[in-house]
Amino acid sequence: MRKILLVDNGSLRPQATLNLRRLARALSQTTGHEVEAASLLHSYKIPAEELEGRKAVSLGPLAEQFAAQGTNELVILPFFFGPSQALTRYLPERLAQVQAQYPQLSIKVALPLVDTQAPLDLRLAQLLADNVRERMEGPSPPKVVLVDHGSPIPEVTAVRNYLAGQLSVLLSDEASCVTFASMERREGEAYRFNEPLLVDLLASPAMADSEVILAMLFLSPGRHAGEGGDIAEICEQAMAQSPGLRVTTTRLAGEHDAILEVLTTRLSEGLVGSPLLLDLPGSH
Numbered sequence: 647m648r649k650i651l652l653v654d655n656g657s658l659r660p661q662a663t664l665n666l667r668r669l670a671r672a673l674s675q676t677t678g679h680e681v682e683a684a685s686l687l688h689s690y691k692i693p694a695e696e697l698e699g700r701k702a703v704s705l706g707p708l709a710e711q712f713a714a715q716g717t718n719e720l721v722i723l724p725f726f727f728g729p730s731q732a733l734t735r736y737l738p739e740r741l742a743q744v745q746a747q748y749p750q751l752s753i754k755v756a757l758p759l760v761d762t763q764a765p766l767d768l769r770l771a772q773l774l775a776d777n778v779r780e781r782m783e784g785p786s787p788p789k790v791v792l793v794d795h796g797s798p799i800p801e802v803t804a805v806r807n808y809l810a811g812q813l814s815v816l817l818s819d820e821a822s823c824v825t826f827a828s829m830e831r832r833e834g835e836a837y838r839f840n841e842p843l844l845v846d847l848l849a850s851p852a853m854a855d856s857e858v859i860l861a862m863l864f865l866s867p868g869r870h871a872g873e874g875g876d877i878a879e880i881c882e883q884a885m886a887q888s889p890g891l892r893v894t895t896t897r898l899a900g901e902h903d904a905i906l907e908v909l910t911t912r913l914s915e916g917l918v919g920s921p922l923l924l925d926l927p928g929s930h
Contacts, residue, residue, distance in 0.1 A: 647719070649682070649712045650913065653705055654725040654866065655732050656685030660696040662866035663689045665900060666725060673723075673909055681723070681913070684708050686732055686740070706740045713748035718928060720751060721916040723909060725865055725900070726758040727770075728805035729923070730797060733758060738924055745926055752928035756916035759908050760805045764921075771812035773904040774861045777896035778817060781859045787822040789856050791847060793877065794863040795870055796828030796840045803828070803839050806863055813861065821859075829870060829877060844877070848884035848893065855890035865900030 652670045654662065663685065670683040689702035703711075709720055724733055733755070741753050760770060778790055792810045797803050806826055814824035827847045831840035844860075847853060860881070864871035871877055881893040899905065915921055 647717045648721065649717045649719070650679055650721045650723065650916075651684045651705065651708070652681050652723045652725055652909070653684050653686060653737075655730070656688035656690075656702075656704070657866065657868040658688050658691060659868045659872055660692050661872060662868050663692060663697055663702045665866040669725070669900070669906065669909065672903075672906055673913065676906055677910055677913055679913065679917075682708075686736060705737075706744060709741070709744045709751070709753075710747065713744065713751045718750050718752065720753045721913070722753065722755045723912050723916060724756065724758045724923065725909075727760050727794070727863065727865070727899075728758050728762075728797075728802040729799065730758075730802050731799060733923060734799075741924070741926060745928070749929040753924070753926040754916050754919055754922055755924035756912040757921055757923050759905075759912070760809065761921075762804060762808045767908075768812055768816070769904060769908055770899065771809055771816055773902040774809065774813050774863070774896075774899060775816040776904070777899070777902060778813075778859050778861050779820070781894045781896055782820065784857050786857065787820060788859045789853065790817060790821045790824045790859050790861055791844070792824070792826045792861045792863055793844050794826075794828055796831045796843075798832055798837060800839050809863065829880070845880050845884065848880070848891065849887065853891060854888055856892070858891065858893045860893060860895045862896050862898045864898045865905075867898065867901075871898055 654666050666683040670681045673681045684705045686705050690704050694701045794806045810826040827842050827844040828840040831837045869875050885891050
């Protein structure tokens with residue numbers, strides 16, 4: 647018996663879990679395979695009444711529950727842009743614990759949404775471009791900034807830069823420039839690859855008196871990218887300090903329906919077993 651899980655990092659904001667569940671339902675309808683939503687961390691703390699009466703369950707306990715009920719194959723679809731530590735460190739450790747308890751369980755983890763080593767795939771960049779075009783209003787071409795959270799892992803930041811390059815090509819006739827920024831970074835020279843920070847970029851002379859559209863490289867609403875979140879606060883402060891600056895944000899990448907096409911591809915790969923981020927065969 648097989649179970650398929652769409653998995654995100656988790657958030658204390660109910661909107662993130664509700665968005666994950668929405669996508670799991672849509673993926674089930676699109677593919678004909680039942681897909682359930684689960685988070686690695688955090689979401690289980692949200693009261694049930696904020697989640698339409700149904701508590702969120704973390705991946706580990708849910709995988710153990712399935713295995714106890716006779717599931718012998720688990721396919722995990724990461725709802726992540728790139729190979730974050732949650733996927734490359736925490737997830738393998740947690741799954742190894744589950745498999746130690748239920749050795750018959752085989753586990754396949756599909757690739758994250760972006761694979762920079764694969765043949766050219768413009769689908770994520772195209773949905774980001776769609777989101778930017780929704781916010782284009784003025785007669786002059788805006789400046790576009792692809793903004794992500796920021797990561798301690800260079801490979802995750804490389805995904806942002808890779809998408810910014812694709813976005814630059816797609817918007818070459820519509821934007822005056824396309825660049826990138828991180829919302830935050832860890833202290834120290836070792837994490838300089840996240841630069842520039844959004845707060846510094848918006849304060850720079852290059853952005854003064856400009857129409858700026860932030861292309862939001864975030865998957866679900868939360869305390870960073872949600873209403874009244876950190877990004878909104880950074881934008882408000884930047885405009886207050888630079889009166890000629892106008893900053894608007896797009897909807898989130900994970901709120902665009904085209905994200906389902908990428909997830910459908912990852913599900914197909916997970917079902918056939920190639921390519922995978924992680925393959926843990928069960929003992930039979």
